[in-house]
Amino acid sequence: MLKIDDLHVSVDGTEIIKGLSLEVKPGEVHAIMGPNGAGKSTLASTLAGRDAYEVTAGSVHYAGKDLLALAPHERAGEGIFLGFQYPVEIPGVSNLNFLRTALNAQRRYRGEPELNGADFMKLAKDKAKDLEMSLDMLKRFVNVGFSGGEKKRNEMVQMAVLDPKLAILDETDSGLDIDALKTVSQGINALRGSDRAILLITHYQRLLDYVVPDHVHVLADGRIVRSGGKDLAHELEAQGYAAAVA
Amino acid sequence: MAATAETREQVDEATGDYKYGFVTEIESDFAPKGLNEDIVRFISEKKGEPQWMLDWRLKAYRAWLKMTEPQWAMLDIPPIDYQDAYYYAAPKQQGDGPKSLDEVDPELLRTYEKLGIPLEEQKVLAGVEGAPKVAVDAVFDSVSVATTFRAELEKAGVIFMSISEAIREYPDLVRKYLGSVVPIRDNFFACLNSAVFSDGTFVYIPEGVRCPMELSTYFRINAENTGQFERTLIVADAGSYVSYLEGCTAPQRDENQLHAAVVELVALDDAEIKYSTVQNWYPGDKDGKGGIYNFVTKRGLCKGKRSKISWTQVETGSAITWKYPSCVLQGDESVGEFYSVAVTNNRQQADTGTKMIHQGRNTRSRIISKGISAGRSNNTYRGLVRVQAGASGVRNFTQCDSLLMGDQCGAHTVPYIESRNPGAQIEHEATTSKISEDQMFYCLQRGLDEEAAVEMVVNGFAKEVMQQLPMEFAVEAQKLLGISLEGSVG
Numbered sequence: 001m002l003k004i005d006d007l008h009v010s011v012d013g014t015e016i017i018k019g020l021s022l023e024v025k026p027g028e029v030h031a032i033m034g035p036n037g038a039g040k041s042t043l044a045s046t047l048a049g050r051d052a053y054e055v056t057a058g059s060v061h062y063a064g065k066d067l068l069a070l071a072p073h074e075r076a077g078e079g080i081f082l083g084f085q086y087p088v089e090i091p092g093v094s095n096l097n098f099l100r101t102a103l104n105a106q107r108r109y110r111g112e113p114e115l116n117g118a119d120f121m122k123l124a125k126d127k128a129k130d131l132e133m134s135l136d137m138l139k140r141f142v143n144v145g146f147s148g149g150e151k152k153r154n155e156m157v158q159m160a161v162l163d164p165k166l167a168i169l170d171e172t173d174s175g176l177d178i179d180a181l182k183t184v185s186q187g188i189n190a191l192r193g194s195d196r197a198i199l200l201i202t203h204y205q206r207l208l209d210y211v212v213p214d215h216v217h218v219l220a221d222g223r224i225v226r227s228g229g230k231d232l233a234h235e236l237e238a239q240g241y242a243a244a245v246a
Numbered sequence: 247m248a249a250t251a252e253t254r255e256q257v258d259e260a261t262g263d264y265k266y267g268f269v270t271e272i273e274s275d276f277a278p279k280g281l282n283e284d285i286v287r288f289i290s291e292k293k294g295e296p297q298w299m300l301d302w303r304l305k306a307y308r309a310w311l312k313m314t315e316p317q318w319a320m321l322d323i324p325p326i327d328y329q330d331a332y333y334y335a336a337p338k339q340q341g342d343g344p345k346s347l348d349e350v351d352p353e354l355l356r357t358y359e360k361l362g363i364p365l366e367e368q369k370v371l372a373g374v375e376g377a378p379k380v381a382v383d384a385v386f387d388s389v390s391v392a393t394t395f396r397a398e399l400e401k402a403g404v405i406f407m408s409i410s411e412a413i414r415e416y417p418d419l420v421r422k423y424l425g426s427v428v429p430i431r432d433n434f435f436a437c438l439n440s441a442v443f444s445d446g447t448f449v450y451i452p453e454g455v456r457c458p459m460e461l462s463t464y465f466r467i468n469a470e471n472t473g474q475f476e477r478t479l480i481v482a483d484a485g486s487y488v489s490y491l492e493g494c495t496a497p498q499r500d501e502n503q504l505h506a507a508v509v510e511l512v513a514l515d516d517a518e519i520k521y522s523t524v525q526n527w528y529p530g531d532k533d534g535k536g537g538i539y540n541f542v543t544k545r546g547l548c549k550g551k552r553s554k555i556s557w558t559q560v561e562t563g564s565a566i567t568w569k570y571p572s573c574v575l576q577g578d579e580s581v582g583e584f585y586s587v588a589v590t591n592n593r594q595q596a597d598t599g600t601k602m603i604h605q606g607r608n609t610r611s612r613i614i615s616k617g618i619s620a621g622r623s624n625n626t627y628r629g630l631v632r633v634q635a636g637a638s639g640v641r642n643f644t645q646c647d648s649l650l651m652g653d654q655c656g657a658h659t660v661p662y663i664e665s666r667n668p669g670a671q672i673e674h675e676a677t678t679s680k681i682s683e684d685q686m687f688y689c690l691q692r693g694l695d696e697e698a699a700v701e702m703v704v705n706g707f708a709k710e711v712m713q714q715l716p717m718e719f720a721v722e723a724q725k726l727l728g729i730s731l732e733g734s735v736g
């Protein structure tokens with residue numbers, strides 16, 4: 001589903017990702033862990049096609065396509081969703097309007113019919129309910145005045161409505177209390193399926209108690225330095241990154 | 247855009263040939279080029295105007311000769327040769343326009359398409375020969391709409407007609423109010439308009455009547471093609487209400503260079519006028535060639551107690567915009583509002599804002615201005631809040647926000663505050679920001695293409711103003727913001 005080969009990425013002329021390879025198959029959940037500044041968010045942004053992230057070498061294939069040749073919105077249309085580490089506020093734009101515009105843009109891209117207002121509302125309400133987000137919150141401006149936890153839950157509502165094939169979740173667990181963590185985990189687990197994949201970027205193994213990964217990778221200094229099964233997360237938790245990486 | 251340039255050339259050629267021919271061929275219907283007293287007399291006579299109207303025009307013309315163009319705006323205006331223009335020639339008449347849609351600037355057609363304007367109506371807007379002169383049936387699939395609304399208005403006693411008709415049919419009303427808000431000598435462009443105005447709209451709402459529908463020039467003008475010197479006069483008698491929509495939201499191709507309209511509003515006791523504009527005249531090409539000079543004087547007089555005038559404008563077109571819809575708050579407790587979104591892209595220049603003149607006691611005004619600059623454009627908010635000595639209990643709130651796209655454009659805020667009453671509460675807030683790369687990427691990542699992302703973020707920025715627009719306008723105006731800013735990021 002996703003195949004990253006010897007990827008090198010520079011930001012402002014500084015190399016951040018320094019030869020990273022990773023293969024994700026349909027149905028799999030991969031956790032990517034690593035210390036601050038390792039390049040986890042850089043990897044996520046690169047996969048989503050953010051402007052300033054310059055791929056200097058390597059390749060990325062997604063669903064048989066050369067991912068790097070696609071514009072960001074095309075990648076979204078192809079089913080890639082990025083859960084932002086820091087979700088962005090858009091004053092003056094309601095969550096509902098934002099989400100409906102996004103969903104219909106993706107559907108148009110895929111040649112599917114657009115969802116009408118009533119059908120969309122039903123979908124959005126259902127998904128929001130699952131994630132304990134009120135209709136009032138949906139009517140408010142995108143992330144404006146939301147707490148850290150609310151922003152993360154809002155990301156999950158968006159994900160649920162957009163129903164991606166590959167979700168890249170960048171520290172979706174950070175800043176959540178235990179109840180919110182459980183809710184968000186449910187949201188992630190609901191997306192699991194044989195034709196989908198999830199890339200779970202996280203700092204703590206806590207989330208992995210709820211969303212159990214098939215593979216765990218340690219990212220340090222722009223490379224994957226170790227890979228293993230779900231037990232690797234516990235090892236990291238017990239010994240710290242430095243020991244695990246050494 | 248070679249194809250575009252080529253097409254434009256073709257259209258120009260056709261139009262040029264026509265101009266050459268029309269003076270000789272259909273002489274009686276068109277005044278020759280240039281401006282002098284005979285032209286003013288010609289216009290007046292063509293319209294079958296009474297003597298007082300001709301005298302008024304001549305007075306204006308003579309005053310205009312002694313005036314000079316205003317220089318204070320932050321605009322770079324190329325010299326205009328006032329003798330090198332037609333003052334009585336209806337543009338886009340038979341023989342003037344392109345022969346078919348194939349001859350129309352494809353970029354313009356693309357815009358129409360995006361706005362979801364049906365093909366038949368596109369022809370009307372582009373001035374294609376043989377297109378129906380009445381847009382109403384093209385838009386609404388029924389001529390009866392026009393008939394129904396006319397009957398309904400008549401029943402309510404509302405007068406809604408061209409100003410030429412009104413001068414003939416309601417001379418006393420027109421004479422009483424024409425020039426009472428924007429005097430003949432107000433400024434260079436208004437004075438010119440007073441001398442040569444070709445047509446425009448007259449609205450009168452009788453006492454206590456709530457106008458049963460939104461009035462729109464769109465309904466009235468479709469058959470007439472008003473020229474470049476429109477004159478609009480709206481009088482709301484005591485306790486009445488009217489909401490007026492100016493122009494149509496669709497872009498209009500217009501070869502004319504100068505567009506100098508005058509709009510006067512009068513609200514008597516407890517009356518309310520809501521005036522909304524979506525201005526999308528041809529802005530010129532990417533290099534600043536062509537485009538409309540939009541030099542418009544709009545002013546409302548809150549003459550009566552507790553009267554209210556509210557201006558809402560979405561300005562996306564024109565090469566140069568010089569426009570300050572204002573309120574003179576004469577009646578005690580009257581209210582003036584100004585909500586504005588001004589978008590400039592490429593080489594466009596806009597110097598726009600408002601004047602709130604507080605004369606009466608306990609008068610209030612509110613100014614919300616959102617400027618969006620892109621490309622190499624320049625966008626200035628210029629606003630005056632004046633409080634006269636006797637006006638106690640005055641309150642004003644002004645919010646001016648500027649959004650910059652790219653680093654080659656300019657945004658300026660020029661607020662003037664003149665208060666002769668120390669008790670006045672005047673608040674002014676201003677912000678300038680760049681369009682956020684984070685916001686853009688967030689939208690792109692969710693599947694919006696660049697254009698849709700800009701539209702989304704910019705409409706959010708302009709929300710406070712956009713939500714003032716009547717429903718009929720809101721959706722198209724939202725799309726327009728996106729279209730106007732096309733190509734301004736990335």
Ligand SMILES: Nc1ncnc2c1ncn2[C@@H]1O[C@H](COP(=O)(O)OP(=O)(O)O)[C@@H](O)[C@H]1O
Nearest residue numbers: 011012016035036037038039040041042043052
């Ligand atoms: N936009 C940027 N400009 C310059 N440096 C950046 C930018 N984004 C990230 N970096 C740098 O790249 C490195 C990796 O950052 P990041 O990918 O955010 O790490 P992580 O998400 O693993 O904490 C850090 O040293 C960070 O300072």
Ligand SMILES: [Mg+2]
Nearest residue numbers: 040041042085
């Ligand atoms: Mg990070």
